[in-house]
Structure formats: C-alpha cells, structure tokens
Amino acid sequence: MSEDLRRMAEMLKAGASLLEEACPQCGSPLFRLTTGEVYCAKCNRKVLIVKSDEEAVSALTPMSLSTLEETLTVNLQRLERLARAEADPSSLERLLRLVNLHLEALERIRRIRRQG
Ligand SMILES: [Zn+2]
Numbered sequence: 001m002s003e004d005l006r007r008m009a010e011m012l013k014a015g016a017s018l019l020e021e022a023c024p025q026c027g028s029p030l031f032r033l034t035t036g037e038v039y040c041a042k043c044n045r046k047v048l049i050v051k052s053d054e055e056a057v058s059a060l061t062p063m064s065l066s067t068l069e070e071t072l073t074v075n076l077q078r079l080e081r082l083a084r085a086e087a088d089p090s091s092l093e094r095l096l097r098l099v100n101l102h103l104e105a106l107e108r109i110r111r112i113r114r115q116g
Pocket residue numbers: 023024025026027028040041042043044
C-alpha cells in the first residue's frame with residue numbers, strides 16, 4: 001500500500017470524513033479531520049477551502065501575508081544569485097520563469113493589501 005493510501009486509511013479510522021472537494025494541488029479527495037481541518041493525504045498537508053475570492057482574501061491574515069512576502073523576497077534574492085551564476089540558457093530560462101512567478105505573487109499580495 002502506498003504512503004498516501006495508508007494515510008487516508010488512518011484518517012478514516014481516526015474519524016475523518018471524505019469531502020466532495022478535491023485537492024487544488026493534486027486532485028486527490030480531501031478529508032475533514034475531527035478537528036475541523038481539511039487535509040490532503042497525498043500532499044500530506046492542510047488545505048484551505050475557500051468558496052470565493054473574497055473569502056480567500058479574508059482567510060489571509062495580514063500576518064501571513066507579511067510572512068509570505070518575506071519568504072518570496074528571500075527566494076527572489078536567492079534566485080537572482082543563481083541566475084547570475086547560471087551559464088546554461090535552459091536553466092536560466094527556468095530560473096527566470098520562477099522569478100516571474102515570484103514577482104506575480106508579490107504583486108498579488110500588494111493588491112490584496114490595498115483591498116483590505
Ligand atoms: Zn493534494
């Protein structure tokens with residue numbers, strides 16, 4: 001039995017219920033634990049189910065936004081160093097794509113802040 005199947009079985013045994021929603025990351029069925037938390041057994045992490053963009057925004061506290069922004073900024077600096085040392089064009093392209101994703105995420109954080 002695979003690791004995630006075993007985790008699913010354990011969750012069900014512990015009283016978790018199977019939800020209709022699927023994990024946004026991997027598409028596996030999600031479980032609601034007895035604590036009320038929603039969990040993906042395959043990704044082995046908590047999942048936040050939100051029904052609309054507004055809920056998604058209010059689910060993000062200013063605290064978690066700042067932490068996220070900090071993480072993204074640190075990552076960007078690391079990516080910048082890697083890009084500077086990278087000679088292989090296809091690796092460089094991958095790095096730049098990551099940089100772009102980080103910039104988009106940072107931009108989105110700032111937009112959420114303005115709304116709040
Ligand atoms: Zn998942």
